[in-house]
Amino acid sequence: AMLGVAHGGVEALAVLEKLKPDVVTLDIEMPRMDGLPTLKHIMIRGPLPVVILSAFTKETSQLTYESFKYGAVDVCTKPVKGELRDMEAQRQDLRDRVAEAAVVHMDAAQYIRRAKRTAAASSPEAGPLLSSIEEGTPPSRLVVIGCGAGGFPALLKLMFAASWDDPSIVSVVCLAMPQRVIDALLPNLAKDSGRRMESVVPGIVLDSGGCYLVSSDSCYHLVQEGSGVKMEQATTREDPLRPLDCLLGSASRSLGDGITAGILSGVGDDGLEGLQTVKQPGGCVLVLPPPACLKPEFPRRVLQTVSAEEVQTVTDMARLLWSPKRT
Structure with missing residues (x-):
């Protein structure tokens, strides 16, 4: 009332x-x-x-x-x-x-604070935290984040808490937002997180250290090409609109056990099949507790159907997602 x-x-x-x-x-x-x-x-x-x-x-x-x-x-x-x-x-x-x-x-429902940077990283000359790896270097591991409906506040916390210790990791975030909204919010998110971020477009090559944002309004395949990986848009005929399943399944087929997936919030069942595919070759699936999510339906389904690890805080998830080596 x-x-x-x-x-x-x-x-x-x-x-x-x-x-x-x-x-x-x-x-x-x-x-x-x-x-x-x-x-x-x-x-x-x-x-x-x-x-x-x-x-x-x-x-x-x-x-x-x-x-x-x-x-x-x-x-x-x-x-x-x-x-x-x-x-x-x-x-x-x-x-x-x-x-x-x-x-x-x-x-x-709390004010989201940026993690403190080191003095070197905070200097005006430092720019985004890109590390010493040159652009074009193929990634050693892929982090895929499913940011479903209601997940953007958790994504902010996640990005601000990340230490980005391993510069060879590439990150892809699938958001339940229109692409025009993602494009508008991206510059602020990149500035506050200190990370190079780009919107996904067909044919984009994923560089180590980069973070790529894509709307769940579109389906993308991750395709291995030589020693690198790129994103190609799937046709509706090939893949009904199940963007997280499409992304996770293709990533697992391309990179095997080199994938860590994190689930923040969401509804429906898109992603369940893809997460199971990630687990089969030895990949890792992390999920926030349903009570900590604005939309707990999908995280709850993940815990019920996928052998996922429930991570109690966003800070802990950030540490596990971007640690130098996930075992």
Whole structure:
């Protein structure tokens, strides 16, 4: 049930103090105090699950990113006018996402801080943490991260916690976001994580030390070519839209036991078959505890059907994913 409504950030803080709700929705633009400062105050005074409402555009992508960074568990696009059926579907999606946020583990609703870098890495001349490996060097191991619906806050924590100790590892992240949203958020994520990041495009060659982001709206095969690997887009006829299965299965066939997969959140069953394929030659599958995920359905299915290792914190997962050698 909706407990109350506030007409600005200052009023919202007073209402929250009085009503003690389970979840909060915030608009980005509000009178007297906008959504982002209000979110910061909520996280300082007493963290609550917060869902941000935003009309996502290239211009507002920075605010969307900052919302996740400062502790929002989800950012929803405002419903837009259209056919009655479409509007009702949008309203139902918003109701569902707010309800899911209300019961999320509070680890998913905290300010996300960057890991401290060494003095050398923090210098203006250092740039992204690319190591001494030259561009074009084939990877020794592949990390594949399934970032399903509700997983972006956990992905931020994961990237900020990573030490990137082994520069020969290449990382591919499959996100449940439209590619245009990924492209808009990518520069901020690369800057804050200190890692070279690129969006996946057909035919891209994966270099050691790189991190590549791809939308789950598209299916890509990982193909070994000589001593290197590249990404090629699959046709819909060859592969129905099961992007994580497609990526994991092709990666396992190309690299054998040199794969570590991490699952952050999600729904449905896309990825279960691919994760089992990863395990067969000796690859490793890590998954966050379902209560720590905004969308626990898929992590729960992974633990039930795949011989996966449940990792209690994002920090521990980062250490295991990018350690020099995973045994």
